[in-house]
Amino acid sequence: MDLTREQLLEAYRKMRMIRAFEEKLGDLVTAGKMGGFMHLYAGEEAVAVGVCTHLGQVDTVASTHRGHGHCIAKGVDVSAMMAELFGRATGCSKGKGGSMHIADVDKGMLGANGIVGAGIPLATGAALTAKLKKTGGVSVAFFGDGASNQGAFHESLNMAANWKLPALYVVENNGFGEFTPTEFVVPVKDIAVRATSYAMKSLIADGMDFFDVYEKTGEALEHCRSGQGPVLLECKTYRFAGHFVGDPLVYRSKEEAEDWIQNRDPLDNFEEHVLEASLVDVDDLRRIDLEVQEELTAAVEAAEAAPFPGLEEITTDVYCTAGEGA
Template identity: 55%
Template sequence: MSNNPFPLPKDKLLEAYRTMRTIRDFEERLHIEFAKGDIPGFVHLYAGEEATATGIMMHLTDIDRIASTHRGHGHCIAKGVDVDAMMAEIYGKATGSCLGKGGSMHIADLSKGMMGANGILGAGAPLVCGAALASKFRGDGGVGITFFGDGAANQGTILESMNLAAAWDLPVIFVVENNGYAEATAFEYASAIDNFVDRAAGFGMPGVIVDGMDFFAVYEAAGEMIRKARQGGGPALLECKVARFFGHFEGDAQTYKAKGENEANRANRDCLKTFGRAVTEVGLIEAAELAAIDTEVAEQIENAVLRAKAAPLPQPDQLMANVYVSY
């Protein structure tokens, strides 16, 4: 067995691969299931960006809070939200993580520190600032992570939250998942900067750009930011350059993309392939071990779909239950 050149032991590397594979298979299956017409509402798939969610979330615990986006399935899975409950939620079933009332764009699980996906661009940043402020007052070492895309990056809520986090020295990490398209608008067309990370300096916080398709690059950069935030170092910004393998939403014709762009990204930038090559080439993990995970995850996703389809719908008398919090 070769020495381990990676920043994680073998069991954690296998865990990282399992998480990324679970996200990928979950999304690939939803792509198929949504086309059948059984899933209500819109679905925005995270396939291709698995290394970003996984590389960040492996540093977190349940006390750490994250706020997600409309493209939130990957964040949920990486944060530990139950896959069966997620699938049921997307199908709008009573066994879902939000009892079938949230659907794809509003999955949440506060017990896991997952404050919710959000259909409103940039809406998660103020929420995470509040969660981080609470952690700061409690002194529990918790951090807040807010995810947003290059489109939401120009929203006032994001910029105001960055200023607030800096002014109050909050333990918040702003994560830009820059896939190059704000729905169908190229980043360079709608933004006056080459990289969103350039804005970090304007708020007095450090910023780093990483290849969001490289698990190890994300893991190391995020780990340093999270460590400093836990120790009172204040907010930071992490820009992850990623590529989504599907359209903005299911049914998107993707006419704004160059011909063959998706195929090129899958061939050359697939985080699962690059991760697998890296850990097997040094002899640390056998290809058969990864293949075994592939098989187990495929079975898990198949069972999740079957359970979701068989689960009951929410009943009308439960319409107002769990919608508002009473203090």
């Protein structure tokens, strides 16, 4: 493994931040302090962070309705995200996008998406740009097992494979498409096999294990970056909190959820691994836990104190006027 201590601590910080961020949102929505449809990423942290640890400024990410984790992993400012989710003018999209459209193009985060599967062609287009402009970048599409049943998935993979685009398709198979178990609607056990139809390389990773995701992503990106075309990476994972905040969770047993939460938590896995191998100090991890909580508390306070956008913002940003930058 080629990760330095600093990189490991940074990966842990991001995973811890995602977990704490999502727990905070769950509390805020339940308490009626925050509105909108909220889909939490808790449980899947190792996927976003395992993949994004490989990415740089030139690389882009397109995300899903469950997009906060991808934002944090790609380096979007947590304070601006929190303000966005509170619908404030100081939000990363001026409060006009909210949870399902959270984005920061400057960070290469092209956006969460309210339409299942819609980010996949967007990432494919970003990969086309990278290839035509020879930026050296790769484009990553994160999406769920549900999205792999959309036409947009199949059309995109076919085009990307045909054009040998530098695209990484990361399917976060959390076992459920909304409330329906994947095996009820998908005839294959592994989504990864769908790559075969497009003569595309595929890999399967344990999505609860940061190190496995990191390693498989490294192998995939080497393939993409060397001009051999796209890769489909399936990460087997589990969402701890249900489809959305308020999900009654009647469709899964408590035992099943508890087994994942107690025994396969990606943060616990990470901690065990790095401590056993003496890669970092336990005090470092606890210090990060505290810093993350402090940062989040400050982000919530700042967001709640920030102004709402002016009503004139209803009709701004619909069109771009001549010469206006992105």
